[in-house]
Structure formats: structure tokens, C-alpha cells
Amino acid sequence: MKTEKFLVNEGSKLDLKKHATDYTADYSDKKKAVEDLQKNVAKIRELQEVLYAEGAQSLLIVFQAMDAAGKDSTIEHVFSGVNPQGCHVVGFKQPSAEELAHDFLWRCQKELPERGKIGIFNRSHYEEVLVVKVHPEYLGAQRLPTSPDTDKNFWDRRYEQIRNWEKTLVANGTQIVKFFLNVSREEQKERFVARIDEPAKNWKFSMGDVKERALWADYMKAYTDALTATSTYSAPWYVIPADKKWFMRLAVSEIIVEKLKAMKPQFPVVSNEHKAELAEAKKALLSEPSA
Ligand code: ATP
Ligand code: MG
DSSP, X not given: OOGGGGEEOTTSOOOGGGSOTTOOTTOOSHHHHHHHHHHHHHHHHHHHHXXXXXXXXXXXEEEEESTTSSHHXXXXXXXXXXXXXXXXXXXOOSOOHHHHTSOTTHHHHTTOOOTTOXXXXXXXXXXXXXXXXXXXXXXXGGOOSOOTTTOTTHHHHHHHHHHHHHHHHHHXXXXXXXXXXXXXXXXXXXXXXXXXXXXXXXXXXXXXXXXXXXXXXXXXXXXXXXXXXXXOSSSOEEEEEOSSHHHHHHHHHHHHHHHHHHHOOOOOOOOHHHHHHHHHHHHHHHTSOOO
């Protein structure tokens, strides 16, 4: 699969109209995609193990999407093979009073993956230029020195703060890849109706989801501006077609495999001194008197 198709190139303006939400590349149905996803799940597991053993680099994976696009299930499927000890998944909801008493990156900084780990952000610092941009009244609770009313470049400065933060992370060993799961408005409606019709899915539905849906155009504008401003060579955004869940999961897994391979994790090299210690330990173990 050619994953560059989904990449938002640094410096180019994203045009969501050019990203079909139901695109499935050469896959005509689910069967082959599920098989290929399983192969990628296994590869992610292998590469993650080396990353962990190496203990020098980490990978941060960001997921953003409208409600019901499938963030949760993508995370569940793509990382189903990964050793839970090697990854850290965190969801970001409305900020707490404590979080609002700090700068907007604080709560994300605290959850970054340590060396050797994969960090998964289910929603992220990008909410601060998405939902907050659609609802600028939320900024009041942040008690900031400036606002979009007093500074016409307020949002551009936020994009810049995010770019700088991510640049610092990459320079310090945390690689970053960001996914926008791009579902159509029509498909979202069908999934909402299914959540209402099927009792086992009722818990997933909230009236707030319908309110945000009514602001669809504002959200698409916010996504377009944010992705255009923050897709960089070292922390790129990918726009993933999300109407067919099986294709979405496969595409995400493919990009993660590519990223992990590019990071070239290596098992630590055993020094001659350590090799001698290992030989010594083996000798001692084998010569233990039997109990
Ligand atoms: P799901 O619906 O799949 O359980 P979710 O991520 O949509 O998962 P919810 O509890 O439904 O979780 O919604 C979280 C809400 O919090 C979203 O509407 C999101 O936009 C909002 N949110 C996240 N970060 C911020 C933020 N910094 N400021 C304001 N709202 C935020
Ligand atoms: Mg929700």
C-alpha cells in the first residue's frame, strides 16, 4: 500500500475534499485486509520488543477524529499483539481543574512514553486547537494572558507552540506520528443510529456527540487549519479514510510498521566483559550441587 497518499506534506495546504473517506486502495473486501492487518500486528510486536530492549527511543502515536470514527477500536486492533508493558495508552477528555491550572501541554507532557515504549494518545494536545477553537469560550477557564480577542495570531501561536514542543521531543529521542481518522458525516450518522438501536452500544452514545456533529463544518475547518500548520517532516499527520473500519486499521498499522522500521531499533550489543560474566554465571549454575 502506498501510504504517502495519506500524508499531509509539510508546507502544503490540506484539502480534505481530496481525501475520500471510503477509499480502500487495492482491497475490494475485508478478508485480505484482515489477513494483512494480522501480519502487521505481528511485525509491530517484534519491532516493539527490540525498541524496548534497546531502551533509547520511544514512539508517540496521536489519534484524533470526530466521534464514532473508530479511534478506540483502531487502537484495540492495531496494538493487540503488543506487550502491554511496552506501551502506554492514554485518553484525554475535558481538562480537570488541576490541568486547567497549568499550561495546555502539561497534562500531555506527563504522559509521554519513556524510552523503549510506545505511547498512544487517544485525543491529545490537538484538542486545544480543535474543540477549543470551535468553542473559544472554553479558553476562559484557562486564564491565559492573551485570547483570540486581544491577539489575532492566537491560534497561529498555538500551532507554533505545538510544533516547537514536538520538535523538542523528536530531538530527544521520541519519534511522532499523528493520525486523523477521516470519517464522513453520513457514516457518522449511521454509526450513531446503530449506537441508539443496539442496546449493547447505548453506553457509547451521548447527546453531546449530536451537538458537536451539528458543528461539522467548523470542525473540518479546524482540522484543515491545524493539520496544515502542524504536519512536519519529523512529526507528520496522516489522513486515514475511516468509513471502512477494516481499511482504516490496516492503513494505520502499515504506517506504524514503516515508522518503527525507520527507527531501526537494535538489541543492545553485549560487551566482551558481559559475555565473560554470562559464561561465568552459566558455569556456576551448572556446577551447583543438586538439591
Ligand atoms: P468515546 O466517546 O469513544 O468513549 P471520547 O474520546 O469521545 O471517547 P468522551 O468522554 O466522549 O470521550 O469525550 C471527551 C470529550 O472531551 C470530547 O468531546 C473532547 O473534544 C473533549 N476534550 C478533550 N480535550 C479537551 C480540551 N482540552 N478542552 C475541552 N474539551 C476537551
Ligand atoms: Mg465521545
